Amino acid sequence: MILHCLFRGATLSLSCIILAGGKGLRLGRDKALEKINSLTLVQHSVTTLRGLGEQIIVVTAPGKTDLGLEDFPEVRVVEDRDTGKGPLMGIYAGLSASKSELNLVVACDMPFLNLELIRFMVSQSEGWDAVIPRVGGLIEPLHAVYRRNIKEVAAELMAGGAYSLRQLLNKVRVRFIEETEIGLYDPQNLSFFNINFPEDLEKARELFRQRSS
Template sequence: MTGIVLAGGKSSRMGFNKACIEFGGKRLIEATVDCLRALFPEVLIIANDPPLYAYLGVKVIPDLIPDSGSLGGIYTGLSAASHPACFFVACDMPFLNADLIKLLIREAEGWDVVVPRVGGELQPLHAVYAKSCLPLIKEAIDGGVLKIARFFPKAKVKIIEEPAIRAVDPHLLGFMNVNTPPELDQAEAIRRQQCSLQRSAHS
């Protein structure tokens, strides 16, 4: 399986490139790539400004179909990947959980899509997609339907429900993303709390 970071968004609500946010001494994109490198034999970044990420030492691929949103990013990643299935994650998730990602990988055999559902909402930007999705995604993009989950009814989809997710990620932090400055402040507060708890545990 290939691990893929989607970093092609416009970050309009944040006001600057979310991938380059410093968090815990690393840029978000660096922490995300490091996490995926530990789990996957191949890691790709989908972004339209490859020179910005060249220093990370992984292949950076621009969108094959411009202006097609995250769905287009998934299409590009599946097209470029060496492996038959890919785990996709957005570049703005500061608390990625390796055990949670492994749970999705274990469930992937025989499915087109493996997607978590948290609080009743699917999490399509933290999910596994097989190359068998390519024609379905192309059909959706050609029809101007860019909402990711809209192609799911035509695919074999395995939904991972919240109880199974909480078993490996009790507070569901793996799905937290930072779209806005207040969300970034909230994430920083959680990180500081985690650091404080770790210091207490070791003292």
């Protein structure tokens, strides 16, 4: 599917990359398979992003391919090259599998993705290698849009033993999406609510209950 960007009149291709390879150490179990209502967190992400772009890629740890995605035949599951190296390697694996110039990258533990905010971010990508929200002075590199060509920069960093996302961003052109812009689409900043601890999971379940009541 091709996204028509209303803000600049451009037509851009997009793929969606979901990172699901984390160990969930703070939660104490694999967060990708935790359920809210009847869907796991990774299934929530896939369901929300279905139809947004040309393809959906789920990046997981080596050998961790049983993600309950059999009912989503359009999803391509790819494995990291190595474990314990952090999200930069996951982003690299996803970009390497992508066939699109632009790529949305999200962590699988963000159950409140906002499609209008995502479309706005994509519309701001012209002339930039990455489009990243900034909330409370903190950046959100795992809710961002990346050009596929930054995988070459990532490869160079990792070849030198560097796995920091900040090091990557220091080497590419970044458009930061500020809170005033985010607030037009997601005034509560729920897009960036992620699951780290059991209490986060319970809060997310309660928010879903409130939305459905």
